[in-house]
Every structure is written in structure tokens, then in C-alpha cells.
Amino acid sequence: MQEMSPFVKAFQQTKFRLNGHGKREVGVLKEALLSISNQQESDIYGTGQVIEAFQRKMANYLGKESAVFFPSGTMAQQIALRIWCDEKGMQKVAYHPLCHLEIHEEDGLKELHHIDPILLADKDRLIELDDILNINEEIACLLLELPQREIGGQLPEYSTLEAISSYCKEKGIKLHLDGARLFEITPYYGKSASEICKLFDSVYISFYKGIGGVAGAILAGDESFTESSKVWKRRHGGDLVSLYPYILSADYYFEQRVNSMKNYYEGAKELAQLYNDCHQITTKPIKPVSNMFHVHLFGQKEHLEKILMEIHHTTGIGFTPYLREVTDHEYFYEVSIGDQYAAVPREEVKKAFSLLNKRMKELDLSIL
Amino acid sequence: MQEMSPFVKAFQQTKFRLNGHGKREVGVLKEALLSISNQQESDIYGTGQVIEAFQRKMANYLGKESAVFFPSGTMAQQIALRIWCDEKGMQKVAYHPLCHLEIHEEDGLKELHHIDPILLADKDRLIELDDILNINEEIACLLLELPQREIGGQLPEYSTLEAISSYCKEKGIKLHLDGARLFEITPYYGKSASEICKLFDSVYISFYKGIGGVAGAILAGDESFTESSKVWKRRHGGDLVSLYPYILSADYYFEQRVNSMKNYYEGAKELAQLYNDCHQITTKPIKPVSNMFHVHLFGQKEHLEKILMEIHHTTGIGFTPYLREVTDHEYFYEVSIGDQYAAVPREEVKKAFSLLNKRMKELDLSIL
Structure with a gap:
């Protein structure tokens, strides 16, 4: 198994996450099975x-x-x-x-x-x-x-x-x-x-x-x-x-989340705006049409990672565990809004984006 | 969904089973997950x-x-x-x-x-x-x-x-x-x-x-x-x-049962002998070399089903929920010994096989 990079580690240690529904862990399956009888046939x-x-x-x-x-x-x-x-x-x-x-x-x-x-x-x-x-x-x-x-x-x-x-x-x-x-x-x-x-x-x-x-x-x-x-x-x-482990969990989370898609979509639009208000950052599409979009950041990878790690450390809000290369001066990651976004305190989100914007400006002016 | 036949229904209502580990139901997965932490990553x-x-x-x-x-x-x-x-x-x-x-x-x-x-x-x-x-x-x-x-x-x-x-x-x-x-x-x-x-x-x-x-x-x-x-x-x-629902349950039951294979094998030999002692019944192989064998019964399907249903009703021991045709005078089913065989009371097993033998004799003499 691969060693975790300091960048991934910093993300893992954050308390809040902007993306997704939460960790992919066994608790997800266990929760879905809680209300299912042991005698439910396969x-x-x-x-x-x-x-x-x-x-x-x-x-x-x-x-x-x-x-x-x-x-x-x-x-x-x-x-x-x-x-x-x-x-x-x-x-x-x-x-x-x-x-x-x-x-x-x-x-x-x-x-x-x-x-x-x-x-x-x-x-x-x-x-x-x-x-x-x-x-x-x-x-x-x-x-x-x-x-x-x-x-x-x-x-x-x-x-x-x-x-x-x-x-x-x-x-x-x-x-x-x-x-x-x-x-x-x-x-x-x-x-x-x-x-x-x-x-x-x-x-x-x-x-x-x-x-x-x-x-x-x-x-x-x-x-x-x-x-x-x-x-x-x-x-x-x-x-x-037996496919029931997947079927029962699909049904459980379908019931739980299918009516939340509008919230995720609204969250995506709001979050994309926060990104677009930052220097040297743009989203694709600019205005999301679903719960997802890509965040493009301009700068060298080591600098961008340094900025994101600082944000992860100081605000406890996880933005992304990876950056993917477009060019050696442009990187991106995917955002998919799920249940976690609404749970991040608004004030902390503001602070995190304010810090992100500040550092991206400094990066652009080469004073980072 | 198909209607259950009276033959299947009679089997379903039995208290004990000669074959297998038990019903394929959600409890099997839940038991395997009991000792797994909710935080175990996928x-x-x-x-x-x-x-x-x-x-x-x-x-x-x-x-x-x-x-x-x-x-x-x-x-x-x-x-x-x-x-x-x-x-x-x-x-x-x-x-x-x-x-x-x-x-x-x-x-x-x-x-x-x-x-x-x-x-x-x-x-x-x-x-x-x-x-x-x-x-x-x-x-x-x-x-x-x-x-x-x-x-x-x-x-x-x-x-x-x-x-x-x-x-x-x-x-x-x-x-x-x-x-x-x-x-x-x-x-x-x-x-x-x-x-x-x-x-x-x-x-x-x-x-x-x-x-x-x-x-x-x-x-x-x-x-x-x-x-x-x-x-x-x-x-x-x-x-x-995520394949973990299968992996975790595979590992759990591997630990639980891999050392029981000798017991299952001994059980199969014992049970095959009981079948072979019955009139117009033979197993394939005669002497099992694993936990499994086939039971071949000679007679018309309706008669064989009638006999097995009577056994299911009166002894509460389930022999099989199906019969597969070899010819219109020979039928078979598969036996795989698991945890359930040892749990059937020995006296009841004897009674069930004694009844089976009696009825198969009557069938052969056309006095059923």
C-alpha cells in the first residue's frame, strides 16, 4: 500500500469537507442495514x-x-x-x-x-x-x-x-x-x-x-x-x-437523498461563486448545472499544494485531496456537492475562501 | 414472483435442515459486520x-x-x-x-x-x-x-x-x-x-x-x-x-468454517450411508469424498414428492426443496453438508430415515 503524501494527510485531518456525503466506510452499509430484518431473504x-x-x-x-x-x-x-x-x-x-x-x-x-x-x-x-x-x-x-x-x-x-x-x-x-x-x-x-x-x-x-x-x-x-x-x-x-448488500443500500440512500438534489445544486452554484471570486481560480462550468463542477487553479503545483495545505491546517475545512494537471501552470479538481457542504459553518467557509483568495493573489504577485 | 409450490412450502416450514449452513438472508451479512468498525475504510x-x-x-x-x-x-x-x-x-x-x-x-x-x-x-x-x-x-x-x-x-x-x-x-x-x-x-x-x-x-x-x-x-x-x-x-x-461487503463476509466465514471441513465431510459420509440404507435410493458417489453428494430416488415424481412432503410435515426435518429429473422414474437432488446437519437431533434423523425407507418400500410394491 502506498504511503500517504503530506498533502493527502493534511486533507484527511480536516474536520469539515466541502464535497460529497462523507467517507466511504463500512458505517455507510451498516446504517443502511439497520432497519432491515435479519430474516430478509437474499x-x-x-x-x-x-x-x-x-x-x-x-x-x-x-x-x-x-x-x-x-x-x-x-x-x-x-x-x-x-x-x-x-x-x-x-x-x-x-x-x-x-x-x-x-x-x-x-x-x-x-x-x-x-x-x-x-x-x-x-x-x-x-x-x-x-x-x-x-x-x-x-x-x-x-x-x-x-x-x-x-x-x-x-x-x-x-x-x-x-x-x-x-x-x-x-x-x-x-x-x-x-x-x-x-x-x-x-x-x-x-x-x-x-x-x-x-x-x-x-x-x-x-x-x-x-x-x-x-x-x-x-x-x-x-x-x-x-x-x-x-x-x-x-x-x-x-x-x-446475492446482490442485496448493494440493492438495500441503494434503496436506503435513494429514499434519503433523491429529494435533496435541488439543495446540492444550489450549494454547487453558491460554492462555485466563492471559487470564482478568488484570484486565479475559475470553475468549469462557471455556473454549475448540477451538483458538480471543476475547480481550475493557476500556478505551480507545489505552490498550490502549499496554499491548500495551509487552508486545511488553519481552517479545518477540506477542499480537495488531489490536484490534476492540465498544464504545468494549471491544475484542477472535481467538486460534487453532497450532504457535507451544508454542514460546514458559514463563517468558517468565508474565512477559508478569504485566505484562499489572499494567498492566490500573493502567488500571482510572486510574493508568496 | 412465482407462487411457491406445496412441495417447496412444506420444505420451508421444516424446523431442521440436513443441508447447508442456513438460510441465505441478510442476517448472514449483518453477523459478519458486527465486529467491523463503522470507520473501517472501503x-x-x-x-x-x-x-x-x-x-x-x-x-x-x-x-x-x-x-x-x-x-x-x-x-x-x-x-x-x-x-x-x-x-x-x-x-x-x-x-x-x-x-x-x-x-x-x-x-x-x-x-x-x-x-x-x-x-x-x-x-x-x-x-x-x-x-x-x-x-x-x-x-x-x-x-x-x-x-x-x-x-x-x-x-x-x-x-x-x-x-x-x-x-x-x-x-x-x-x-x-x-x-x-x-x-x-x-x-x-x-x-x-x-x-x-x-x-x-x-x-x-x-x-x-x-x-x-x-x-x-x-x-x-x-x-x-x-x-x-x-x-x-x-x-x-x-x-x-466497493467490494467490501463480500470481502468482509468472506473473511469472517472463512475464519469460522475453514477448519470445519473435516466435520462436514464426515457428516456427508454418515448421511449418504443413511440414504443408501433406504429402499430405491442411492447416492452418487456411494461414499462421498467431500461434503457433497447427490441423492437419486427411483419412482414417479408425484409419489416421491408426496413421500418427502409427509416426512417434512411429520418429522420437521427438511430433506430437499426440489427434485430434478433424470428419467421419468429417477429423480435427484444435491446435498452439501454445512453447519446445520450436526444440529439436527440424531433420534429425529433416525425416525425420518426409517419413515423414508418404509414409504420407498411401499412405493416399490405399489401399495403406497
């Missing part, structure tokens, strides 16, 4: 009350005919694309260059399913209707990720979504939603999850982002689609004898 | 103390250089075969016709990995050295399942294993162990798990058979093999953000 290889009831509940919530619980989104989404490709008899799909399948899955889609993706748009912007109109070969499926996480969680106009959906329907292209953060975008669009899902043929949602569960995902669509997905789930090795 | 995508320590412990137990925790054996074993095939540059393996990969995985090995298996031996017998000597094409890997579950849990002579292992080494064929029930065969062979594993290049073990955990598996081998397996685990969608 699901068994995808059957049984505990999995079937939750699948039904999520299908209803998403406005889809049927839903299947998966151990991971990686598995669920590869399978969704495979089913649509098989249906159309072509191994071609399209998605954003920073799609999860393209950058975080060790090329599972290509290595296991031999599906060839067309990368739409540039890395640093959203997919627009024109990008799709300009595809000059047939595709079986288009995947949209809402919000587009790797560029700070940006969203297209809702009318763009509608236009893309209509176009795909007309052209016989299946539209799949990477809705890992679907709950989180409903306040900005002012639409329910099922209204948004109506634009898509298939939908994946996650339970350990905004919902803050232990792990797990749902894949939803019409009945023949989800039935096929169960066969592929078994092939992938995801049809576990 | 594993994160295959890293962190909780997963790394257990992998190290299992590698040591199995006498292998390295081990990786997987959500399922289905995933672990397909990946093992894929790695060996890629290494040799051929998509050919060999295994038993009733291998788990052949009959329980919706052809994942073929559909995802395009690996072509040669089926060795007949369905109703073990693989012997001659079957391997007679393979007339090159293969990358041979998979042996110990014990061969679908034929009642039979085992080859240990000297056969040694001969197969030597032959494979000589011919450059990788030997993989499906050790879903590896713990359970150590008493019969009088060998430790690591002694047995020494004969194999890669090994999969399960934590919800004899160990009675919630789910999960370990794949072990040398370091370069397990490092490759982590890449494939991510591709399969098995590199979950």
Missing part, C-alpha cells in the same frame, strides 16, 4: 423479492417498462450498447471522446464486444446536434452522458436533447443515456427523471454518486431489452448469487 | 487495506504468489482462461462437459472471449489422464473442477492429478483449478489447499459454498497473471468501487 441469481421489488420501483421512477440491477455501470453500459448493436447487426456506436467507456474501462467495449466507437465533438465541449448530423456512417446507438462529467459536468440545452432524440428516432439510431448523475440534473432542467428518460431508449443510473450508496447500477428500457441484458449480465459474471 | 476500485490484506492472506493460504478478489467465479474463470489463451496465442481450452462455464454461464466464454472448449470425458464420469493424452489438437489451458460437482462431487485419485499436472507442464498446457469447493476436498485428499494448488498454474476459489459467505471469489496465480486479471476484471465491469 436475492438469488437475479430473482427474489429484494431485487425484483427494487427493479420495479426504479423502472417506475424512470418511466421505463423494466429495469435490471447491475453490480456496476461499466457492465450495464457495455451490455446496453452490445444489445443495440446486435439488434441492428452492426458494431458501431458514437459517444463523447471523454465517455466513461472510452477512458475508464480498459477498452472493455472493444476487447469484449468488438464494438467500434465514433468519437463525437472535441474533448473540451459538449456533443451538439450538428455533431450527430455530421456522422457519415451508420451507427447502431448514440450514447449521451448527462451531465458530461469530465468537462465539469456540463449539460446541453434541453431543446438540443429533444432534437437529438427526434433525429435518432427518425434515423433508427438507439439513444442510450449514461445517467450516472441523472438525479443530479433534474433541478436544472426542471424535469423529472422519467421525462428526461422518455427521450432515450435505454438508461443507466448509478447509486454511489449523488445517492451515496455502496455500489450498483440500474439499466432500464423495454422488457425485451432488459431480458437480453440479464443474459449478458450472466455472461459478464455479474449475475451474483 | 476498498476503492481494487485498492485499499481491506481488499489488499485479504488478497495477501488468500495468496498465502493457497501458496500462490498473488491473488485478486472477484465478485464472481464466472468472471474470474473466464478471465483466467482468456489470459492463458492470449499468452499462448490460441483460443482453445479443454474441460469437462458439465463444467460451470459450459452449462451455467450463458456461453460467456464463447460470446465474450471467443474461446472454443474441447469437452473431455463423458458427462457421467471424471476426466482421466487418458482423456488428456487423447486430445489431438493443441490447447492453451486445461480446467479441472475438484470435486466435479454435477456428478455428485467426485474426485480423481490424487496420483491422477499429479500425473495430469506433470503432463501439462511438460506439454506447455496451463492447468487451471475450478476450486469452488477446494476447502471441502482437503480432508479426503489429506492435503492442504496449498499442496493441491501447487499442481495448478491458476486457481479460483469461492466463498459462498462451504465457507457460506455472501458472494465473491478469489483468483490466484503468479503476479503477472493476477495483474492481467485486474485489467480484465475492469473490462468485465467487476472492478467495483
Whole structure:
């Protein structure tokens, strides 16, 4: 196991955190199980009350005919694309260059399913209707990720979504939603999850982002689609004898947090403003459209780490445990607002940002 | 959800059970978590103390250089075969016709990995050295399942294993162990798990058979093999953000039960004898070589169900919740001895078998 850097250590020792719901620790699972009877029967290889009831509940919530619980989104989404490709008899799909399948899955889609993706748009912007109109070969499926996480969680106009959906329907292209953060975008669009899902043929949602569960995902669509997905789930090795640890915690935190998404969104806007008011710091997007955004800081890494460590030490508020490089003079980190943000004393937040702004100014003037 | 048949219902209402460790219910997980601190940190995508320590412990137990925790054996074993095939540059393996990969995985090995298996031996017998000597094409890997579950849990002579292992080494064929029930065969062979594993290049073990955990598996081998397996685990969608619910329960029940395998084995021999003393009943194998065997009953299904239901009702001892057809006059079910067998009062067991024998005689004489 790796030694912890002084930077990570300073973050770990903070009392408050601006991001997330709290530590990923066993207490999260234990809390979810507290109200569950010891005699609650396990699901068994995808059957049984505990999995079937939750699948039904999520299908209803998403406005889809049927839903299947998966151990991971990686598995669920590869399978969704495979089913649509098989249906159309072509191994071609399209998605954003920073799609999860393209950058975080060790090329599972290509290595296991031999599906060839067309990368739409540039890395640093959203997919627009024109990008799709300009595809000059047939595709079986288009995947949209809402919000587009790797560029700070940006969203297209809702009318763009509608236009893309209509176009795909007309052209016989299946539209799949990477809705890992679907709950989180409903306040900005002012639409329910099922209204948004109506634009898509298939939908994946996650339970350990905004919902803050232990792990797990749902894949939803019409009945023949989800039935096929169960066969592929078994092939992938995801049809576990018992998925209930994930299902029960997903359900518990869904109930606890699904109605807090507006608060997280408002918190994100407020916090982004605090960052943007600081010298040499900007957020992407400037005005968040969900609970998430990226913070970009300009300066050398050692200086930025020194500033953040000072803030962590003196204010007890944790900003981030890492910095990722854009250039050797620009670094960023991701912010996702959860339950913790509202719990940080407002006065302390002000003090921390005042110190951050002061130090960033000094850094810019090279007097740090 | 399906209606429960009267036969299943009668079984469900029994007070004692001859098979297994008990019901698959949430209490199993809760018990395992009781002694775990709420502050115990989660594993994160295959890293962190909780997963790394257990992998190290299992590698040591199995006498292998390295081990990786997987959500399922289905995933672990397909990946093992894929790695060996890629290494040799051929998509050919060999295994038993009733291998788990052949009959329980919706052809994942073929559909995802395009690996072509040669089926060795007949369905109703073990693989012997001659079957391997007679393979007339090159293969990358041979998979042996110990014990061969679908034929009642039979085992080859240990000297056969040694001969197969030597032959494979000589011919450059990788030997993989499906050790879903590896713990359970150590008493019969009088060998430790690591002694047995020494004969194999890669090994999969399960934590919800004899160990009675919630789910999960370990794949072990040398370091370069397990490092490759982590890449494939991510591709399969098995590199979950948190696998700790399975890891912690696997570890808890491993500690609790790994030293009980001899008791389970002795129990299986005793129980098989009781069955074999009954009219028109035989076990496969006659003398178990692990904690498991199959019970074959001769008669029509409706009559056999009637007899078992009477036993369930009158003695409160549960024999089986299902009968599987061999012919329309022969049915069987699987027995796996766990913690429950020793807890059934001996006098009641005797009474139940005495009733079973009486009714099977009456059935044979058509006076039931």
C-alpha cells in the first residue's frame, strides 16, 4: 500500500469537507442495514423479492417498462450498447471522446464486444446536434452522458436533447443515456427523471454518486431489452448469487437523498461563486448545472499544494485531496456537492475562501 | 414472483435442515459486520487495506504468489482462461462437459472471449489422464473442477492429478483449478489447499459454498497473471468501487468454517450411508469424498414428492426443496453438508430415515 503524501494527510485531518456525503466506510452499509430484518431473504441469481421489488420501483421512477440491477455501470453500459448493436447487426456506436467507456474501462467495449466507437465533438465541449448530423456512417446507438462529467459536468440545452432524440428516432439510431448523475440534473432542467428518460431508449443510473450508496447500477428500457441484458449480465459474471448488500443500500440512500438534489445544486452554484471570486481560480462550468463542477487553479503545483495545505491546517475545512494537471501552470479538481457542504459553518467557509483568495493573489504577485 | 409450490412450502416450514449452513438472508451479512468498525475504510476500485490484506492472506493460504478478489467465479474463470489463451496465442481450452462455464454461464466464454472448449470425458464420469493424452489438437489451458460437482462431487485419485499436472507442464498446457469447493476436498485428499494448488498454474476459489459467505471469489496465480486479471476484471465491469461487503463476509466465514471441513465431510459420509440404507435410493458417489453428494430416488415424481412432503410435515426435518429429473422414474437432488446437519437431533434423523425407507418400500410394491 502506498504511503500517504503530506498533502493527502493534511486533507484527511480536516474536520469539515466541502464535497460529497462523507467517507466511504463500512458505517455507510451498516446504517443502511439497520432497519432491515435479519430474516430478509437474499436475492438469488437475479430473482427474489429484494431485487425484483427494487427493479420495479426504479423502472417506475424512470418511466421505463423494466429495469435490471447491475453490480456496476461499466457492465450495464457495455451490455446496453452490445444489445443495440446486435439488434441492428452492426458494431458501431458514437459517444463523447471523454465517455466513461472510452477512458475508464480498459477498452472493455472493444476487447469484449468488438464494438467500434465514433468519437463525437472535441474533448473540451459538449456533443451538439450538428455533431450527430455530421456522422457519415451508420451507427447502431448514440450514447449521451448527462451531465458530461469530465468537462465539469456540463449539460446541453434541453431543446438540443429533444432534437437529438427526434433525429435518432427518425434515423433508427438507439439513444442510450449514461445517467450516472441523472438525479443530479433534474433541478436544472426542471424535469423529472422519467421525462428526461422518455427521450432515450435505454438508461443507466448509478447509486454511489449523488445517492451515496455502496455500489450498483440500474439499466432500464423495454422488457425485451432488459431480458437480453440479464443474459449478458450472466455472461459478464455479474449475475451474483446475492446482490442485496448493494440493492438495500441503494434503496436506503435513494429514499434519503433523491429529494435533496435541488439543495446540492444550489450549494454547487453558491460554492462555485466563492471559487470564482478568488484570484486565479475559475470553475468549469462557471455556473454549475448540477451538483458538480471543476475547480481550475493557476500556478505551480507545489505552490498550490502549499496554499491548500495551509487552508486545511488553519481552517479545518477540506477542499480537495488531489490536484490534476492540465498544464504545468494549471491544475484542477472535481467538486460534487453532497450532504457535507451544508454542514460546514458559514463563517468558517468565508474565512477559508478569504485566505484562499489572499494567498492566490500573493502567488500571482510572486510574493508568496 | 412465482407462487411457491406445496412441495417447496412444506420444505420451508421444516424446523431442521440436513443441508447447508442456513438460510441465505441478510442476517448472514449483518453477523459478519458486527465486529467491523463503522470507520473501517472501503476498498476503492481494487485498492485499499481491506481488499489488499485479504488478497495477501488468500495468496498465502493457497501458496500462490498473488491473488485478486472477484465478485464472481464466472468472471474470474473466464478471465483466467482468456489470459492463458492470449499468452499462448490460441483460443482453445479443454474441460469437462458439465463444467460451470459450459452449462451455467450463458456461453460467456464463447460470446465474450471467443474461446472454443474441447469437452473431455463423458458427462457421467471424471476426466482421466487418458482423456488428456487423447486430445489431438493443441490447447492453451486445461480446467479441472475438484470435486466435479454435477456428478455428485467426485474426485480423481490424487496420483491422477499429479500425473495430469506433470503432463501439462511438460506439454506447455496451463492447468487451471475450478476450486469452488477446494476447502471441502482437503480432508479426503489429506492435503492442504496449498499442496493441491501447487499442481495448478491458476486457481479460483469461492466463498459462498462451504465457507457460506455472501458472494465473491478469489483468483490466484503468479503476479503477472493476477495483474492481467485486474485489467480484465475492469473490462468485465467487476472492478467495483466497493467490494467490501463480500470481502468482509468472506473473511469472517472463512475464519469460522475453514477448519470445519473435516466435520462436514464426515457428516456427508454418515448421511449418504443413511440414504443408501433406504429402499430405491442411492447416492452418487456411494461414499462421498467431500461434503457433497447427490441423492437419486427411483419412482414417479408425484409419489416421491408426496413421500418427502409427509416426512417434512411429520418429522420437521427438511430433506430437499426440489427434485430434478433424470428419467421419468429417477429423480435427484444435491446435498452439501454445512453447519446445520450436526444440529439436527440424531433420534429425529433416525425416525425420518426409517419413515423414508418404509414409504420407498411401499412405493416399490405399489401399495403406497
